[in-house]
Amino acid sequence: MEYNPQDIEPKWRQWWQTQQTYKVSNHSTKPKYYILDMFPYPSGAGLHVGHPLGYIVSDILARYKRLRGFNVLHPMGYDSFGLPAEQYAIQTGNHPQVATDRNIARYREQLDEIGLSFDWSREVRTSDSAYYKWTQWIFMRLYEHYYDRDANKALPIAQLAARFAQVGNAEVHAVCEDSTPVFSAAEWLAMDHLAQQTILLKYRFTYPGEAYVNWCPALGSVLSNDEVKDGVSERGGHPVERKMMNQWNMRITAYADRLLEGLNEIDWPDSIKEQQRNWIGRSVGASLRFDVAAHPGTQIEVFTTRIDTIYGVTFVVLAPEHELVAQLTTEAQRTEIEAYVQWAGARSDVERMADTKKVTGAFTGSYALHPFTGEQVPIHIADYVLAGYGTGAVMAVPSGDQRDWDFAKRFNLPIVPILDAQQNLDEAADPTKEGRYINSGMINGLPYAEATPLLIKHLEENGLGKGKTQYKLRDAVFSRQRYWGEPVPAYWHDGLPYLIDEQDLPLVLPAVDKYLPTETGEPPLARAKDWTYLPPARTIVKSMLDHFPDVNVSLQELEENTGISISPPPFKSVQIESFAGEENTNEEASAIGQGYEPPLGGPLELSTMPGWAGSSWYFYRYMDPENDDAFCSPEALRYWQAVDVYLGGAEHAVGHLLYSRFWNHFLYDLGLVPEREFAKKLINQGMIQGRSSFVFRAKEQFFEQYLWQRVLQPFFEAEGPIAQAQSRSEEGYNYDFAFGANDLVIEVTSYKLPEKIERIRRTAEADRKRLLVLTTEEIIDAINEPEKTAAKIRAALDSRESFYFIRDTPRCEQLYVSQSLLYKYEPDAFTKLHVDVNLVDNDLLNVEQARTKPQFDKSNFKIDPQGQFTTSFEVEKMSKSKYNVVNPDDMVRMYGADCFRMYEMFLGPVENSKPWSTSGITGVAGFLRKFWGLFFDKNGQWAVSSTAPTGDELRALHTCIKRVTEDIERFSMNTCVSNFMTCTNELRSLNCSKRAVLEPLVVLLAPFAPHIAEELWDQLGKTSTVCDAEWPVYDEAHLQLSTINYPVQINGKMRGNIEVPVDMPAGDIQEKVMAQEFVTRTLQGAEVKKFIVVPGRIINIVA
């Protein structure tokens, strides 16, 4: 029987499906193991060969753990809300669900082909209402909680309100907005509901608020910081501007410290942890206030990490947007300041980032009073001070900070040295902390370590400021003015948001007529009819009342008269199954809302949630995907706990991976999940890049004046119709002519193409411009279907853009077609493309056969000297827009899924990025064929025998078991494949077809190449799946040799080898080694100072 993956693979995939081999139960006595892939956004482009890399790694791990006796949860789903589907909807008018469903179907098809062991019964889709019901539910829990600094965890907002009623907020240590006023218990109780709720919003984890946000006009939506790269939107690359808007926010800053600490307990790549630390950007320093001369009562608060440089302060700088700018500007300076503020405001982020070296600013005319010396220092504004960080104001120390130094130089402000270390402040600032302080009042003569605590103490004792920790992390903007996302489960009344009743979840996306913002600029949900919330009992009663206008009674009267409350309770207590061991109580809930009639309803929120909402908790839904009563049952959570290994790309470092940790910490505080961190181990798979192909077009001018007039025309005139291929060189260009006079193929090679030839990416745009681009595949088509191709070429060449270079694509690199061809077309004579001149046998030129049996005579082809194409490809991110996508389907069709899986693993370490290349896949294909060949004789007959294996055979097997086991454990899949190859080669040379050796090998191979393993397992006579076999254990005894081959070094240099029995004593070994010819020869009588035997390893003679 011959190995033919196309025969066996679909058969077993079908069998696994009908057997439900991959279905996982939540009830098992086995230890659990949860291995998770980052779920994909199902884009219209489908999967490319880069996507499955991580899925294959996790699949191998999942299958391996299963063979080792674990109950393995290995699910997959789709992050199916998102912009592309919506853009498609805007363009076509179809509901985004349509595109989403279609894309998911395509993804599923492709994923299935690879033989991945996902339990599809647990699939989740973030855009399913049964799923986003729980996204909304978590949103509601966030709204109902605040962060308590004393408890160091999230607590119900009702408890906070209760404490306000007892002690006011001065004593309460809770995370809130800086602008929150201080009030006493009496003041709190005197506030009306509206005022109280407004205060509470400053504490809630999710809250609407005015803030500077990244507004993207092209997308018509705000974006979070991590969705903006280099001043443009990550998706689409549209410009982004800063704009003050009212948005829902997520108070992630409350967890800044917890998120930092948590990094220490998880096994994630250093780069990811570092990126997160960076993003959170904790810096410890002090905040202090400067009084302003001639403005009693006005203070400027600044933050500094270098309070030790306080005596070097010679001016103060405010951000142009700072709220005090207008007040502090003197009449004399007003014109200048206003002009500057306007100029700075008009600058986009891109511009600001582009010239950070340019020093700009303006003087307000006012002076601040130095808090330690009382000296007057000028107050400037400048856009190097950011409004969004710290207080938007800095104390400028030109001697210690380069930006302040630059500014001082530009505006002729004094620079005062403050350290006695040799400072050359004429050239640059000195940011070091070396030496002792001078010109520094109370800290003169002290070093840095002593000065800082002293100054902070002084600040705090004199009420000038305090030690403070500042973060770069901003609260995350949580609303998007888009359609295709989770509706925010809140409605508005009197300018305040209210949550809808939990019973009304999910709040389903309404139908709209168009997916665009309204004419007045409101989000698409404003187009929905009746996008208004009425609590359900009221909805019914009200509609009844509406239906019977004769019944002249209001809802309120009805409630009073019947005694039946048809309103939902104003605050719903949260039922919590606590994993943290202590119960959160909601007893004090009555403290708010007392004597207050909740609003009957109101217009629902028009914005939707951002893409990261649904992906911040999906790993729990897989544990219990059908549950309609909870996002996940406590039982399921207790069993599966958290993700053991999480696999995905590094591009989510500060987005998804940080938000998920935030939500998880929150859910943990509520006792809803058992672990602080949701993923113990994270592995980033490297990106597989694409090779982008470019076509070259001769510039028309070049063709007319140079190529044609000076090269081609004289050539034709001299030679007449060309019968044979010829070459000619001219000014650094080589032209190889291959065809007759009228239809001509010219290969042009040159290393100095650029100025005469333009490079064009092979894109839709290029095609639209009717540029003729032929791939080698199309050339092959041209032979098979000359009419079709001729028509295409004719159409293209009818235009003036008639001359093109044609380039092969990486997909066809096995075909020896040279890299660039230039066609000229004469309409009258053109009938057929004579590519066959270059090819040996036309009949064999279809792709399928060309793959298995290349039939070319290489000598007929132009191949570049290095055997590589020298021009015109670049390694880039693989992407549909770059026209460099390689499809896994094609690979699977050509070589089979097992081969594709193993080849992807064989490419190199999982975490490395690498360009995709198919060269080398034949090595893996050959291995599979050889492995298969161990089971069959030359005639294809089953050859497995029950003979007892020899020591060599057992050693080959057990070496393989040992290495593969160790390598899987450390995620070194590429060396696993090597080990299989080595073992197979050895067994082949030993002619081993023994069951005792091959059977364990099949199990070993099963995680990597499940199809061939299942087939051979079946042929070995097994009735149950190889997925449930037992992982073989290696036996050290089989690895032992009777002799050891020691390498012998003399003075650290390898000189030879010596074979000694395992049990030979060291003294005898030395005697034997010294007698060796190569030893005496190299030593030449030199005295041996030391004789080192590292048992089992090496011998080193020191002379």
Add this chain to the structure above:
RNA sequence: GCGGGAAUGGCGGAAUGGUAGACGCGCUGGUCUCAAACACCAGUAACUUCACGGUUGUGCGGGUUCGAGUCCCGCUUCCCGCACCA
């Protein structure tokens, strides 16, 4: 500028401080064949030698060690992330 990572044949890449280059691709030669392809066998770091062998060699310069690709110190280059964060 700051932070993280990397640098090994023609290529992808292997090497708990212990024979550098496993495994594969590519290339060269051979067997088979009318001839090719497939397959199989052998070779393949560089320099040197008829050969045995010798010398050099893991980005560069030092160091620790009997022994360094691996550890330490100082650089260079490249990739990734952040970037006027006070």
